[in-house]
Amino acid sequence: MARSRRAVDYQDVPRPVAAMADEYPAGHATVLHSHRRSQLFYGSSGVARVATRDGTWVAPPLRAIWVPGGIEHQVVCRGPVSFRTLYIEPDASPQLPKACRVMEVSDLLRSLIIESVEVPLDYDVTGRDGCLMQLILHEIGIAPVSPLYIRMPQSRPLRRMCEAILRDPSTRADLDDWAAKTGMSRRTLTRHFRLETGISIATWIKQARLVEAMSLMAEGASVTTVAFEVGYESSSAFGAMFRKTFGCSPTRY
Template identity: 45%
Template sequence: MRNTPLSQVDATPRPVLAIATDYPPDTLLPRHVHRRAQFLYAMSGLMEVQTDDGAWVIPPYSGVWIPPGKPHQVRMRGVSTRSLYIEPEAVPRTGDACEALQVGPLLHQLLLASAEVPALYAPAGRDGLLLGLILHELGSARRLPLFAPMPAEPALARLCQALLVKPAITVRAEEWARSMNMSPRTFSRRFREQTGLSFGQWRQQACLMAAVTRLAAGEAVTAIALDLGYDSSSAFASAYRRVMGQPPSAARRGT
């Protein structure tokens, strides 16, 4: 199915629905929720996803897993997508948190083919087998480190949201601790309790997410590194490679 609203087919008695959709640049899908789980795959462009749990950046050839009933907002930056909507009893992944997932060559081709599957497909036919294989591949897809969990404490969440808007590797935990009238040790403990990450890890995630967006837009590695506060492009490239498993130049080329 292509450019079909989910509302038109959601009641179809099938465990999986596949819909291909093209979005104009900078399209915002305001906060909403689906009864079914969703796997949202970016064939091109970039997606920025926000939930109550945190924020994700999803580059091309990656996707985001959204559990059933999870409120979310998505900004599409020139994206052509393949979406799978999956009945709760058929979901291939456990847990109630969103995940950024790597899409390998086989899953990519399967998702391409899924656009031709009608809503009322034959479960035992080719289309049903194709969607069944997609579910299997989704269940074993590798999670990508493109997530900044959002703390529940309002004051801390406001600081995190501000850093997502203007990320900088030079922001120090001591500054945030002072603004919240906490000792550095208390702040560090509270931050890890709220996010599951140390402040330094979270700050790096925020910077890398911003970098992925800018690299996908074709910006120079050196300019991004300096804007984010790294001492040099090599220091930035080292941090990027350590987390992403590839140099930033690969993301800029779209490889």
């Protein structure tokens, strides 16, 4: 019997972990929604993006996105994505993250996630399948966090500005341009932006470019192409930023 592809069918399964497999086409986008259970989104292929009212998280291959239960979110796919989603009871383990994050997926966790889809929904919690699910919970709890996150401001003018940058990370608009577009002075703009996001506009733009770069690289674009697509004047400048963030070159990454 085929397993359901409806999230609602996994919320009240009498087990702490329930795994679902699904295929999303390019351009797929859900409406803003939430679930009672927490979720781990893992794309075995493709690039997934999850957006909430507070920010955006992007997961290329070998990364997963964690969304605690009750948080409204939207899932967006640039290209086709093969999803493996774990629906987890919020109190299944004290190690589970309390906030959204992108986490690195080890070879072990990847294998466990893929195997979990083959486990019966009413698995024996004291048997092999129960041990597998408990190991998944442990691995989620210790998985390193990846900096593929963009915090979004809440005020309408700043949010519109950030959405425009996300649509075109290569934009050459400077602080004076954004001040004019938001109807603020330079000083007011920079002050409010830092208050709402905790970082400067320049740092935010760098993070937005990095997130877009990771998505393009995961889709097979060359480092040189990516560098120009996200607004860098050369691949070496992009490479320097990338090494500073991840500790290795884009090609090696």
